[in-house]
Amino acid sequence: MGEKQEEFLYTRIADRFESMILNGVLKTGDKLPSVRILSEEQGISISTAYMAYSSLESKGLIEARPKSGYYVRYADRSVALPPRNPAPAAPSSDMSVDEMIATVYENLTETSVVQMSLAAPSVDLLPSAKINKCLLEALRRSPTSCLHYEQIQGNEQLRQQLARLAFNWGGKCTADDVIVTQGCMEALAFCLQAVTQPGDVVAIERPTYFGIFNLLKNLGLRALEIPTDPDTGPDLDFLRAAISKDQVNAVLFVPSFNNPLGSLMPDGQKKALVEMLAEKQIPLVEDDIYGEMYFGKTRPRTCKSYDTEGLVLYCSSVSKSLAPGYRIGWCIPGRYKKQVLHNKLTHCISSATPTQAAIALFCENGRFDLHLRHLRKALHTQCLRYWQAVKDFFPAETRVSQPQGGYVLWLELPEQVDAFQLFHRAKQHQILIAPGQIFSVAGCYSHHIRLGFGAPYSEEIEKSLNTLGSIIQDMANKPVRDVPRRRLPVVSG
Numbered sequence: 001m002g003e004k005q006e007e008f009l010y011t012r013i014a015d016r017f018e019s020m021i022l023n024g025v026l027k028t029g030d031k032l033p034s035v036r037i038l039s040e041e042q043g044i045s046i047s048t049a050y051m052a053y054s055s056l057e058s059k060g061l062i063e064a065r066p067k068s069g070y071y072v073r074y075a076d077r078s079v080a081l082p083p084r085n086p087a088p089a090a091p092s093s094d095m096s097v098d099e100m101i102a103t104v105y106e107n108l109t110e111t112s113v114v115q116m117s118l119a120a121p122s123v124d125l126l127p128s129a130k131i132n133k134c135l136l137e138a139l140r141r142s143p144t145s146c147l148h149y150e151q152i153q154g155n156e157q158l159r160q161q162l163a164r165l166a167f168n169w170g171g172k173c174t175a176d177d178v179i180v181t182q183g184c185m186e187a188l189a190f191c192l193q194a195v196t197q198p199g200d201v202v203a204i205e206r207p208t209y210f211g212i213f214n215l216l217k218n219l220g221l222r223a224l225e226i227p228t229d230p231d232t233g234p235d236l237d238f239l240r241a242a243i244s245k246d247q248v249n250a251v252l253f254v255p256s257f258n259n260p261l262g263s264l265m266p267d268g269q270k271k272a273l274v275e276m277l278a279e280k281q282i283p284l285v286e287d288d289i290y291g292e293m294y295f296g297k298t299r300p301r302t303c304k305s306y307d308t309e310g311l312v313l314y315c316s317s318v319s320k321s322l323a324p325g326y327r328i329g330w331c332i333p334g335r336y337k338k339q340v341l342h343n344k345l346t347h348c349i350s351s352a353t354p355t356q357a358a359i360a361l362f363c364e365n366g367r368f369d370l371h372l373r374h375l376r377k378a379l380h381t382q383c384l385r386y387w388q389a390v391k392d393f394f395p396a397e398t399r400v401s402q403p404q405g406g407y408v409l410w411l412e413l414p415e416q417v418d419a420f421q422l423f424h425r426a427k428q429h430q431i432l433i434a435p436g437q438i439f440s441v442a443g444c445y446s447h448h449i450r451l452g453f454g455a456p457y458s459e460e461i462e463k464s465l466n467t468l469g470s471i472i473q474d475m476a477n478k479p480v481r482d483v484p485r486r487r488l489p490v491v492s493g
Helices: 001-021 033-040 047-056 095-104 128-141 155-168 182-196 210-218 236-244 266-280 336-349 352-366 367-394 420-426 458-475
Strands: 063-064 071-073 179-182 201-206 221-227 248-254 282-285 312-317 328-332 408-412 448-452
Touching: 001 047, 001 458, 033 047, 033 236, 033 312, 047 063, 063 179, 071 367, 095 182, 095 420, 128 352, 128 367, 155 179, 155 352, 179 182, 179 336, 182 248, 182 282, 182 312, 182 328, 182 336, 201 210, 210 221, 221 236, 236 266, 282 336, 282 367, 312 336, 328 352, 352 367, 367 408, 420 448, 420 458
Parallel strands: 201 221, 201 248, 248 282, 282 312
Antiparallel strands: 063 071, 179 328, 312 328, 408 448
């Protein structure tokens, strides 16, 4: 085949794919035929098929995923503006933030609703059969059937596996550096208790997961909210100014795929943050619960990987990656290990024995890495599909984040739309969302919402997003102010 003929063929095939993508025949997240299959179906050489895909990739229409193939990634950039980070404003609801949280999550386990208020994986994406097998094997191997108390620091085999996992994010630690906890929130609590006293000020992101500022309140700590960009994370200049005024005793950030923004701090900013805090000997509690949920080719580094003085207390869990119900979390607290162990001893003595042994076996068998690869592919596709649905169904002025990992999209809606009222109206259609007010101490972000994309995209999801978009459009045209209020007990977690 001549060079000109080959060029004509790959251009013609690329043009056909481009037309299908631009006209919506192929949608964001759709998988394209493999190079080999395209070659066979179109009667072209492998090199011609590869050139066609390379042409589309260079235009940003498709993307190659390692060991997976080519996927559509096109999205109309006219609606790709990220949400803004407005100055704090008075909350629009007469309910407290705690009351709003209780309202949003009172039906957490209800199965008759379309659940988009969570930042967690659907059980359909989790390897339940393999985990069950590991749990049974762990019980069989144990002389006591796992009825004994586990070591205070945690199952040794599990800690060895967690230390190996740290290699992925640039960590250098041993099993002796790791402390197992009941989920990530317990790890955060023990670490905060180790580095603060009641009344101290802890810098956190704004917006952030409501469990974090409720945890501070329960520990008698005060929150200093740091403005956070949906793409690059916390404003380090703002933090530096606060530190210079001696207003910060500790920092608690989620540097990789913050919830609800999905922001990812660049490696350079993570390094700068660690160095800035080291100058003042201020401890950093790093919540890396979403770190393994990345969509790119490499895992983001952690702040802990830049820590040379033991000031970074690293926390994570398998709640977002493998087994939410197993409540397996851990921390690598650096110089504060003794204090954290003391906190665990006085709080719960040890963590559950069977689940630690089961997760250790699952990791030892090499299943965790394989599962994570499958999970990341699924989440990336789901993210793109949900994002495309927002583009198709929501008002044109809607701003939406473009996360590089995690489980959530952060949306800025038209100013006429009150997010908590939207929550109530969506719930009438069996759709659950998370209103923006619950992600700041003062109940700000009244026209923002968080959408979780942990559930596989389906006709039901698409219909629900279409319905949600219609409700938002109606509220933007005719603001509703008659949502009934009912007083609820205050919650703190």
